[in-house]
Amino acid sequence: MSGLKLFNTKSGVTEVAPRLAEAEPDVQDLVEAHMETMLGVRFLASEYSTGPVHGGRIDSLGIDENGAPVIVEYKRGIDAGVVNQGLFYMAWLVDHRDAFRRLIRDRLGVHAAARVLWSAPRLICVAGDFTRYDIHAVREHRHAIDLVRYRYFGSEHVGLETVASFAGRPAAPKTGRRTRGTAKTQRTATAAGVMTELATAVDEALLGLGEDLTKVSNQTYTAYRRMQNYACLVPQKKAKLLVYLKADPAKVDLVPGFARDVTGLGHHGTGDLELTLQSERDLERAADYFRQSYALA
Incomplete structure (x- = not known):
């Protein structure tokens, strides 16, 4: 459970007790309506069908500010299967890129569809809490995964807390042959080396x-x-x-x-x-x- 405590200081100090949503769709509806503000993700579709063969529905589909496809899955409380379920849909998404491109084209236009960052697809799981096995799985998997804990505070506030986050495992950079250049080339290389150190x-x-x-x-x-x-x-x-x-x-x-x-x-x-x-x-x-x-x- 989250260790965050919220207090109302208007008349003395009164703790505002955290609570879970009444039902899972309450969380989904709230996030989808304000996804860009809350998650930095542009909302594209809700309950997106993966077709009769795959037989599933992705809770939310979006695209983040870097152009990466995003799957968002929600659970009201703790659900040991939330990460595996999300990864199941992630595998479908990576294998059905054309379907996602069509969705992007229809919502955001041809230019956006051509700039999707397929090297960094993301899974965001929003839930009441997570198990230690979920957190371990995030660190071990090759995809970018964020585990986000939510809590309602009273009737006017909701909190989001990143429990675990992993950027994925990038491909190893290719190495090229070393070349011997002129003095000008070497000076350029030296300047580039300084900027590399600064970067x-x-x-x-x-x-x-x-x-x-x-x-x-x-x-x-x-x-x-x-x-x-x-x-x-x-x-x-x-x-x-x-x-x-x-x-x-x-x-x-x-x-x-x-x-x-x-x-x-x-x-x-x-x-x-x-x-x-x-x-x-x-x-x-x-x-x-x-x-x-x-x-x-």
Whole structure:
């Protein structure tokens, strides 16, 4: 059971007792109606049929802010089969990509259907609680899985808590032959090496903020997420890195050449606050911005 306690401080201090939903559909209806706000996932379909041969219905289908397909399964309380059930549907989804593409095309258009991130499909299980066997299974499986515990507090509040999260097992990178180049090539390689070291330091800083963090990469950026993206790292051809954060640009210090508001401006990744990092010093300055964004995700 969740260890979170909620107190009403309006007249003294009174504990607001947590409770489960009256029925499983209550949780499903609430999440589906506000899926983008609650999970960072765009809702596509409810009770999606997997056909007469497979004989099942996926509770919710969606696509996350990085373009990855998402299956959401719900349970009112503890159900030892929730992870296996979700993985059963995940196997169907991966084998029926055309069906998902058609769904995306019908809901979001041809462009979105062509950009589905099939390297990182996700399963999100929302339940009253989970067993230790569920948590162990998440760590061992190759797919991205999030276990999310819910609780109602009174009649006006609901809490979501990530119990376990795993980003999946990426394929091993291909190695290429080493080449000997000119002095210019070697200087370029040296500069690239400096930026690689900086990117590694940024990666460690972003992942070091909590145990509930995962990351997923596509062709243009690497996203760092809790339940939703809180940061996106975008390498540049020039000697700099761009990091886009969930933090509100109106509530942070905007420093020319370092931090700027990109609300409404097109860019890779997600987030309205852009940081330009060129050195370890910039990374040190970015630490407070990272923490503010992490708290919002």
